[in-house]
Amino acid sequence: MTAEIPLLLRQEGARIPAVKRYRDKFENHVVLVTGGAQGIGAVTAASFSYQGAHLVLVDMNEAKLKETAAKLTADGAKVMYQVCNLTDEAAVHKTIENVIAALGKIDVLVHLAGIYPFKLILDATSSDYQRTMSVNMDSTFHLVKAVLPHMNKAGYGRIITTTSGAALQPEAGLAVYAAAKSAVLLFTRAVAMEAGPGYDGESGLREMFSRAVARQAVKRYGLPTDVADMICFVASPEAEFLTGQNFDVGGGFTHGA
Structure with a gap:
């Protein structure tokens, strides 16, 4: 069960085990895993799969979902997928109920689905604002509301949401995105105070990325595996005493904040 985890070079010249x-x-x-059809979501799913998890991939892109699920299944993974618009509350609750009916539980929710439109505030429309907030924040609200009762009943669970360095050090063109991700960050921390075991994570326009690398302590672009590895750690039993935290998987980009 290789699941094709892309273990790329992490830091040139570094002797990292x-x-x-x-x-x-x-x-x-x-x-x-939401956003599990491609990108960081697919890599995160592959990492969990390699380590024996029964995966549920959730995304709007059915074609990509089928493709990713087929690859993982061919490697021996146990995979279920659900097509869902995460901004639709009823659809989210129906998806979670489908998973519970089929598998009996959800131990870990990794919410990676999101959008980060790059628009200067004077160019951003109300529609842009509503969509960005809905895809990033509303989806988080719907998922937590749908999953948490089942985790509470089971007496165990990990909820891992994804925010961004933009929430701490926003760039021009990302005002609405930064607002949405800041909301996700504080919402998750507040929920952790109610729910007990829980958590929050990190997520990520070419020019801006180049500037970010120059400011980072680790001088390279971030890899999907960087986020996937942190998510796997936070989801693990070793992280039992962590709750309501924000982990900056950004090479030290926000270390001065």
Whole structure:
């Protein structure tokens, strides 16, 4: 079960030991990954799959979902997928109920689906604002409301949401996105105070990325595996005493904040 995890060079010249993944680390875990059809979501799903999890991939892109699910299944993974518009509250609750009916539980929710439109504030329309807030924040609200009762009943669960360095050090053109991700960050921290075990994570326009690398302590572009590895750690039993935290997976970009 290789799941094609792209272990790319992490830091040129650095003698960093290889990341160790254990085949049975998430055995008997049901892990739901939104945005799981491609990008960071697909890499995160592959990492969990390699370590024995039963995956549930959620996305709007059915063709990509089928393709990713087929690749993982061919590698021996246990995969279920659901097509869902996460801004639709009823659809989200129906998706979660489908998963519970089929698999009996959800141990880990990894919410990676989101959008980050680059628009100067005077060019941004009300429609841009509403969509950005809805896809990033409303979806988080709907998912947490749908999943949390089942985790509370089971007495265990990990909710991992994704924010951005823009929430702490916003760039021109990302005002609405930064606002949405800031909302996700504080919402997750507040929910953690109510729910007990829980958490918050990190997510990520070419010119801006180049400037970011220059400001980072680690001088390279971020990789999907960087986020996937952090997510796997936060979802693990070792992170039992972590809750309501914001982990900056940004090479030190916000270290001065």
